[in-house]
Amino acid sequence: MKLNFSLLFLLVFSGCLSEVDYYAAVQDNCTYFSYFNYGVEYRPDCREDLESVIPINEESFANVPELRISTLDTIQTLVAYPLVLPPENRILGVAPWSFPSAIFCLFVGPESETCFHDAWGTLMNQRLFNHFVSVVNSISYNPDESIDLAARYLPGKKLELFPRFFTRDIFSRAALLVHESRHGDTIMHELCEDSSLGRECDTDFSGPVGASVLYAESLLNGSFWIQDDNWHFEILDDYYINEIVKFEARSIKNFIMNIPEELKEKIDAIDAVPITRQQYLEWYPHLRRQN
Numbered sequence: 179m180k181l182n183f184s185l186l187f188l189l190v191f192s193g194c195l196s197e198v199d200y201y202a203a204v205q206d207n208c209t210y211f212s213y214f215n216y217g218v219e220y221r222p223d224c225r226e227d228l229e230s231v232i233p234i235n236e237e238s239f240a241n242v243p244e245l246r247i248s249t250l251d252t253i254q255t256l257v258a259y260p261l262v263l264p265p266e267n268r269i270l271g272v273a274p275w276s277f278p279s280a281i282f283c284l285f286v287g288p289e290s291e292t293c294f295h296d297a298w299g300t301l302m303n304q305r306l307f308n309h310f311v312s313v314v315n316s317i318s319y320n321p322d323e324s325i326d327l328a329a330r331y332l333p334g335k336k337l338e339l340f341p342r343f344f345t346r347d348i349f350s351r352a353a354l355l356v357h358e359s360r361h362g363d364t365i366m367h368e369l370c371e372d373s374s375l376g377r378e379c380d381t382d383f384s385g386p387v388g389a390s391v392l393y394a395e396s397l398l399n400g401s402f403w404i405q406d407d408n409w410h411f412e413i414l415d416d417y418y419i420n421e422i423v424k425f426e427a428r429s430i431k432n433f434i435m436n437i438p439e440e441l442k443e444k445i446d447a448i449d450a451v452p453i454t455r456q457q458y459l460e461w462y463p464h465l466r467r468q469n
């Protein structure tokens with residue numbers, strides 16, 4: 179399908195690189211919010227648009243049509259939920275400048291403020307989605323439960339999803355897609371410092387794990403979007419705020435080797451309690467309603 183899409187190509191120049199704007203083909207139908215449940219409305223017309231740019235391996239999903247829909251809805255999550263980088267590239271309110279913001283800028287060229295900021299934060303969604311599509315040549319379902327993975331990125335730009343991908347909530351699924359797409363930049367893991375864990379880690383936040391954490395943090399910040407007229411839009415409820423924060427904490431603790439000291443302490447504190455909207459706003463006071 180991706181090849182047939184060439185007539186719709188819109189070339190966007192950014193810096194000295196050009197990229198295909200797949201986002202332009204899906205944004206009209208994929209960015210709707212339902213104001214009744216404060217979340218994205220997953221719609222068939224968005225799924226159709228996504229199908230026009232995302233190469234789904236239909237055979238692999240033949241017996242699990244509901245997982246195929248779930249996959250498309252996860253991709254819509256990347257498109258629709260506004261992403262805003264936290265101020266000073268902080269993580270969980272601490273550790274300023276921890277995120278190499280170049281991760282998302284890398285997708286389009288030289289690092290620039292404009293990689294992140296526009297009226298609705300949609301530029302980051304656009305970069306992220308375009309990058310995802312550009313590094314994924316096929317998405318297939320692998321029902322093998324004996325493989326201890328949720329997803330993997332294979333040579334030939336193949337993304338494979340396993341049953342345990344679908345047992346996660348939709349935001350950690352979306353974060354996992356970001357993780358896998360970072361592998362598309364030929365960034366792999368290495369053995370953790372404590373090799374007895376038998377696990378693979380990243381040395382810092384510039385790898386796949388960091389990309390998924392940066393996504394999660396930007397998702398939380400973007401969910402408290404304040405427009406110029408002070409209209410306040412809170413997209414995620416306490417349940418998901420806690421889930422996403424815990425996802426970040428677990429990912430950092432288990433899979434990133436060089437963690438700033440103050441962040442380590444914060445993560446241990448986070449582990450012990452549920453994190454609410456109120457708590458998150460204490461970390462990021464600029465997100466508070468101004469009235």
Ligand SMILES: [Zn+2]
Nearest residue numbers: 357361367386
């Ligand atoms: Zn990985």
